[in-house]
Structures are given as structure tokens and as C-alpha cells.
Amino acid sequence: MEYAIAVQELTKHYEDVTAVDHISFEVEKGEIFGFLGPNGAGKTTTIRILTGLIKPDGGKAFVAGYDVLKNPIEAKQRVGVVPEVSNAYVDLTAWENLALIGKLYGVPTQKLRENATSLLKEFGLYEVKDKLVRAFSKGMKQRLLLCMALVNDPEVLFLDEPTSGLDVESARLLREKITRYNRDGKTVFLSTHNMEEANQLCHRIAIINHGRIAAIDTPENLRAQSMELQYIEVAFNKNVNTQEFSENPSITKAVPAGNKVRIYTADPSTVIAFLVEYAKKNNLRILSLNTMMPSLEDVFLKLIKGKEAVTK
Amino acid sequence: MNSLTEQFKRSLVIAEKNIKIYYSKGPVIIFGLVFPLFLGFSLRYRA
Numbered sequence: 001m002e003y004a005i006a007v008q009e010l011t012k013h014y015e016d017v018t019a020v021d022h023i024s025f026e027v028e029k030g031e032i033f034g035f036l037g038p039n040g041a042g043k044t045t046t047i048r049i050l051t052g053l054i055k056p057d058g059g060k061a062f063v064a065g066y067d068v069l070k071n072p073i074e075a076k077q078r079v080g081v082v083p084e085v086s087n088a089y090v091d092l093t094a095w096e097n098l099a100l101i102g103k104l105y106g107v108p109t110q111k112l113r114e115n116a117t118s119l120l121k122e123f124g125l126y127e128v129k130d131k132l133v134r135a136f137s138k139g140m141k142q143r144l145l146l147c148m149a150l151v152n153d154p155e156v157l158f159l160d161e162p163t164s165g166l167d168v169e170s171a172r173l174l175r176e177k178i179t180r181y182n183r184d185g186k187t188v189f190l191s192t193h194n195m196e197e198a199n200q201l202c203h204r205i206a207i208i209n210h211g212r213i214a215a216i217d218t219p220e221n222l223r224a225q226s227m228e229l230q231y232i233e234v235a236f237n238k239n240v241n242t243q244e245f246s247e248n249p250s251i252t253k254a255v256p257a258g259n260k261v262r263i264y265t266a267d268p269s270t271v272i273a274f275l276v277e278y279a280k281k282n283n284l285r286i287l288s289l290n291t292m293m294p295s296l297e298d299v300f301l302k303l304i305k306g307k308e309a310v311t312k
Numbered sequence: 313m314n315s316l317t318e319q320f321k322r323s324l325v326i327a328e329k330n331i332k333i334y335y336s337k338g339p340v341i342i343f344g345l346v347f348p349l350f351l352g353f354s355l356r357y358r359a
Contacts, residue, residue, distance in 0.1 A: 091333045103325040106318060 002065060004029045004156050004187035005050060010059035012045050012211075019045040021211035022059065027189060027204075029155075032182050034202035035191040038304060042211040043191040044084060047160050050189070052076050064155045077105060080149030084160040086141050087148075090134040094125055094144050097133060098151050105152035112151070119147040123177070139170030146177060156187045163197060175201060195296040205296075207303050214303040222299045228252060228266045229294035229302060234275055235260040235287040248274055260288070 005027035012020040020042040027033040037043050048054045050061055052072040061068045064078035088097050095116065102112035120126040123143040133141060142162060149157060159178065163171040178201060182188050192198055198205055199219045206216040215222060242261055245254035250271050252264040265271045268291050279286050294302075334340070 089329070089333055092329070096329075096332070100325065100329050104322055106322070 002029065003027060003062070004031070004064060005033070005189060006060075006062040007046075007050070008060045010046065010049060010056050010061055012042075012049060012054070012056050018211050020049070020056070023208070023211070023213050024059075025206055025213060025216055027187060029187055030182070030185055031203045032178070032188040032190060032201050034198040034205035035189065035208060036193075036195070036198055036205055036300060037208035041208045043208060044160060045211075046208070047081075047158050047189070047191055051079055051081050051158055077152070078155045079158060080152060080154035080156075081158045082142075082145045082149045082160060082162050084164070086145060088133045088141060088144055091132060093130050093132055094120065094136075094147075095129040097144065098148060101148045102151045107152055115151050115153065116147070119150055123147050123173075139166050142166055142170065142174060146174065150181065154186065156189065157181065159188060159190045159192075161192055162190070163192070163194060171197075195300060199296045207300060209304050215299075219296055223294050223296065226294045226299045226302055229264065229298045230266070230268065231262050231264045231292050232268055232271055232275070233257065233260050233262050233288070233290045233292060235289075236279065237285040237287055240282075240284070244278075250274065 003026040005025075007026070008024050009022045010020055010024070011018070011022050023042070023046065035043050035046065045054070049056045050063055050068060052068050052075060055069065063075040066075040066078070068075045089100070092100065098116040098119070099112065102116065107115065117126070120129050123146065125140065125143060125147065128136070128140070133144065136144065146159075146162065149159075157178075162178070163174050166174065175197065178188055178190070188201075190198070190202060202219060204216060204218055205222060207214045207222075215225075217225070240261060242254040242256055245251050245261065245263055248271070250265055250267045251274075252266070254261055254263045256262075263271060263275075272289065272291075275286065275289065278284070335344075
């Protein structure tokens with residue numbers, strides 16, 4: 001299978017700091033691939049290498065079938081990038097920004113005009129196309145960045161925290177557009193801090209920490225690998241001593257959470273039976289009882305900081 | 313695609329953008345073009 005992105009043993013050092021440490025992964029064509037990690041994990045460095053902005057110290061990277069080191073121009077012509085920090089010129093209008101990017105990519109004039117018009121209309125910016133970007137809100141700028149990334153009709157779209165700092169409506173609009181463009185066949189490489197966003201959008205997720213890949217899988221499989229992080233949240237009509245729960249071998253940990261007790265277990269059915277029995281024996285009433293699957297955030301924290309960080 | 317002509321065309325696009333953003337400003341035109349021009353004239357053709 002030909003991959004949209006293939007990375008082999010990629011390494012990058014900044015003086016004595018290793019930003020990316022021998023990472024390898026593949027992104028299939030037409031996939032939305034999430035890249036999750038804490039600040040300083042190496043996400044942006046990886047994107048910068050893949051988009052040809054910086055050179056790696058070791059390893060290989062292929063984008064749209066082209067080696068980013070040997071054929072950087074061919075690779076760059078097939079990608080669109082939404083960087084972390086806006087790269088739109090604020091002293092140019094929205095239209096001029098799109099025209100500039102289109103011309104730099106060598107898009108023919110007629111095609112550029114058609115692409116720019118349809119993108120601006122689709123992203124609700126056509127009415128303000130002749131206004132300076134300086135006057136744009138953060139959401140409008142972010143939409144314009146996505147238009148700029150799409151104006152050359154790229155095969156692979158790199159998005160570095162595209163919804164960061166956006167209001168709910170703008171973020172939702174951007175997510176809808178990302179999904180739509182993916183349905184049209186574009187491969188999306190999405191770096192984000194937002195677990196919910198990664199969960200909703202991504203077909204597969206890589207979790208990177210200290211420059212190394214901690215896990216790569218579908219959001220569902222990542223959660224399934226961390227079933228010990230599932231918990232039962234139970235509320236009784238009276239306060240209970242959580243120490244008594246910890247003695248049960250099926251219970252990993254029991255911690256008070258507001259007026260509820262959060263019980264971590266790999267075997268929820270046994271624990272639910274135990275709780276019902278416990279309530280009967282102690283003349284308690286169960287007000288609520290919920291079994292919670294581990295969230296992607298729990299999985300992320302477990303991989304980054306260990307299980308203790310999640311169950312704390 | 314990556315011929316010299318293509319590269320030249322692209323450098324013109326960047327130059328046009330730079331003129332629009334940085335150089336077509338009043339102070340730049342006055343102190344960078346008009347003032348040196350007239351200073352040159354005054355030194356060249358002084359009475």
C-alpha cells in the first residue's frame with residue numbers, strides 16, 4: 001500500500017535537546033491521523049519536518065510518495081499547511097492572501113480564481129474578501145488559513161492545533177469542514193491538544209511524549225487497551241468509608257469524588273453486585289450508579305504520566 | 313515546473329507582496345526615494 005505519509009526513524013535535536021527521537025509511523029491515504037502530545041513533545045517539530053520547513057538529523061520522511069529531503073519541492077506542492085501561529089499577512093486582504101499562496105504554488109490564474117471564490121464562499125468569508133486581514137477575528141483568520149491551505153487542492157493537509165483558541169461555533173465549523181474535505185479524499189494530519197476533537201475526527205491517533213511515540217491506534221482500541229481505567233461512580237444516601245471498598249480484590253482503587261465514590265475496576269459486574277450487597281448490609285440506598293468507560297484523556301494521561309496520574 | 317522561469321515568476325510574486333506590505337508606505341517613499349533623489353540633485357546641480 002502506498003501511504004500518504006511514511007516516517008522512518010525520524011530524529012531531530014536542538015542542541016542537547018532531542019525533540020524527535022527515532023519515530024516511525026505511516027498514515028494511509030484518506031485517513032484523518034491525530035497527533036497528540038503534551039507541550040514540547042515534538043508534535044510541531046514533526047510537522048515542520050514533514051512540511052519541509054526544517055531538516056531532520058536522521059531518518060526518512062515521505063509525503064505523498066515524495067522524500068521530503070530528496071524531493072522537497074514535489075512534496076511541498078502536494079501539501080497544505082495550517083500552522084500553529086497565523087501566517088496570513090495582516091496588511092493584505094483575504095483575497096490577496098489566497099492569490100499570493102495560489103501563485104506561489106503555481107496554480108493557473110483561472111483555476112486560482114475559481115478555487116479562491118468557492119473556498120471563500122464555503123467558509124463564509126466571501127463578503128469580506130476585500131477587507132484587510134488585520135480586521136479579522138481569530139475565528140475568521142483561522143478559516144482563512146484553512147482556505148489558504150486548500151487553495152492548491154492538496155493531497156495531504158497538515159493542521160497544527162487548528163481549533164486552538166476558537167469559540168465553540170467556529171471550532172465546530174472548522175471540524176465539519178475538515179471532515180468534509182476528508183470525505184472528498186484528502187488525507188489529514190491533525191496535531192491537537194483537544195482529546196474530544198481527536199476522538200470525534202480521527203481514524204487513528206498517535207500519542208507522542210518526549211519525542212517518542214507512546215502508542216498508535218484507533219481511539220476505540222486505545223480506550224480498550226486501558227480497561228483497567230474504567231470506573232464505577234456510585235452515590236449513596238449517606239457518606240461511606242471508601243477504605244472498606246479497597247479491601248475488595250476486584251477493586252483497584254476507590255476515591256471520593258464530590259458526593260459520589262469513584263471505584264476503578266477491571267471487572268465492573270462483580271463490583272456492582274458487591275455494591276448492591278454492601279448497600280443492603282449497611283442499610284444504604286444507592287442514589288445513582290454509572291459505569292464509565294475510560295476517556296481518551298484518561299488513556300493519554302496514562303501513557304504520558306502513568307496509571308497513577310489518572311486514578312489520583 | 314521548477315524551471316528558472318517558474319522560480320523567477322514566484323520571486324516576482326514575493327516582490328509584489330513585499331512592495332504592497334512594506335515599501336509602498338509614505339515614510340519609506342519620502343525618506344527612501346524622494347529625499348535621497350532631491351539630495352542627490354541638490355549636490356549634483358548646486359549653484
